[in-house]
Amino acid sequence: MLSTTARIDAFAKCRPPDVLHDVIYPYYQPIQERLSDVEVVIDGRRVLMAGSNDYLGLSNDPRLKAAAGEALRRFGAGNSGSRVLNGTLESHQRLEGELADFLGHEAAMVVSTGYQANLALSSLFGSGDLLLADRHIHASLIEATRLGQARLQRYRHNDTAQLAELLRAADPATGLMIVTEGMFSVAGDLCDLPGIADLATRFGARVIVDGAHDVGLLGAGGRGAAEHLGRLSAVDVQTVTFSKCFGTTGGAVTGPAHVIDHLRHHARSAMFSASLPPACTAAALAALDVIRTEPERRRRAIAAGRRLRSGLAVFGLPMVAADTPTVALEVGDAALCCRLWKELFDQGVLANAMLPPSVPGGKALIRLSVTAAHTDVQVDRILEAVAGAVRRVSPAHHGAATA
Structure with a gap:
């Protein structure tokens, strides 16, 4: 048996990279x-x-601040509970309805951060599924794949030829999901959604798009990369964050009603976390109005x-x-x-x-x-x-x- 002096310190790994002086x-x-x-x-x-994600310049907008201030006055600083129990506000449901309608989906689920919205996807990733994910997806999507039970295969960034090979080789009895960002967060480039959509139709795969950086910014109506690339209807499930174009914080998942209902009762990141504060919810609603009209x-x-x-x-x-x-x-x-x-x-x-x-x-x-x-x-x-x-x-x- 090792003595305590010979045992490796479990915290020895906790040091910054040498480059960070x-x-x-x-x-x-x-x-x-x-x-x-x-x-x-x-x-x-x-x-x-020169590094802000507040692309529309809304985080300091007087209309958002006024909406947030009124919600703070009426409801306080927090909701003291999760959505599933006592933390759902009427404004949450209103925001969900308006977001779903805006993005052309049947339903939406609002959560406290964009990261949580992506983690919520893990409850869709079952043991009989295969996930095909772009190598440049956000860390939150990677965590969602780890939390889920599906098998994961990564394809080279925007390489639809390799994606096609992986889809072709998949077991016909396997549920297929393609996971990508709309606008990739680090470099600002867009996914090849037209190519992905065509392959999804050909092989019977579902398409999941993280619209954190593009919803509000791209497309004639601000609906994101999918609208900008002419494939809005090809996206089965979309995640959104309110910390970029919406100028506040929070997030949401939109998609078919039965999928969103499943997430409401199985997505741990949403069920076991305090709900989005009233001020942030009101600010997001105000931001959505600006996105639609300006x-x-x-x-x-x-x-x-x-x-x-x-x-x-x-x-x-x-x-x-x-x-x-x-x-x-x-x-x-x-x-x-x-x-x-x-x-x-x-x-x-x-x-x-x-x-x-x-x-x-x-x-x-x-x-x-x-x-x-x-x-x-x-x-x-x-x-x-x-x-x-x-x-x-x-x-x-x-x-x-x-x-």
């Missing part, structure tokens, strides 16, 4: 004050946000993204191809990525450093995102900061960055 630590920067939709104070300095916000966010992307292209920097407000600068080396992040921060621009495990090893990147609230002057300021950061950190890009 204090001088370039890119995470958990405390915001002290919010000055505007896109400017904050960090460590006493005015900083321009398409100019979507157009402005996309235009800001195009301005940012075209400016970065002049520098000759490697980027993931997309036409969204999110731009992923491919860096590769994690230490170099942290240095670039620090240079940007020193110039008053807060970007996102994406390191493993959020991206594969050797694939570190800087994620930049702009919103409807960014002015052209502010987008140009981000471009100037990137040019300066690249010039200081990567001499190989000096000529391109000063072009």
Whole structure:
């Protein structure tokens, strides 16, 4: 029997990666004050946000704040219970009805976060099912596949040829589900939904799409990547988060009524968690109204993204191809990525450093995102900061960055 002195410490694994030194630590920067939709104070300095997911600039909108304030006054700060017992509000049910109608589905279930919405999917993943998931799906979807009982196979990112091979090889007696994001959260590129939809029809598979980053932003009516790509009816189940385009927090699953009813009684992340607070529910309802009636916000966010992307292209920097407000600068080396992040921060621009495990090893990147609230002057300021950061950190890009 091992003595206590010889036993391995179970906490020995708990140490940060070597690349994360204090001088370039890119995470958990405390915001002290919010000055505007896109400017904050960090460590006493005015900083321009270039990594926010508030694509429509709604989190500081007076209408959302007024709706949230009224709900807070009427119902308090929380619901003190789960949806299934005593935590369901009339506003939850109203939001569910409006979301389902907006996305063209029969029903919806509102939960407390977008992460929980994806975890709720695990109750659909039975032992007789096969999940075919894009390799770039969000961590919450990966966790859902682990919690479920279905067998999981991953296909190369947006590789419908490999997806077709996996579908063709599947046992005919197996239930098939294809899981993807609409707009991928890290790089801002879109799934090949037309290709996925055609394969789903051919092989009898169900299609599940995480619309966290695209619902509200893409499509003529703001219904997301599915509408933008002309395949809205191809999506069987959709998850949504309220922490991006809706400017608050919370999430939902939409789909056929019998599927949503199943989730209400079997999805542990929803059943055993406190319900979405009244203020957030009211804010989400107000945001949905804005999404339906103010398409100019979507157009402005996309235009800001195009301005940012075209400016970065002049520098000759490697980027993931997309036409969204999110731009992923491919860096590769994690230490170099942290240095670039620090240079940007020193110039008053807060970007996102994406390191493993959020991206594969050797694939570190800087994620930049702009919103409807960014002015052209502010987008140009981000471009100037990137040019300066690249010039200081990567001499190989000096000529391109000063072009």
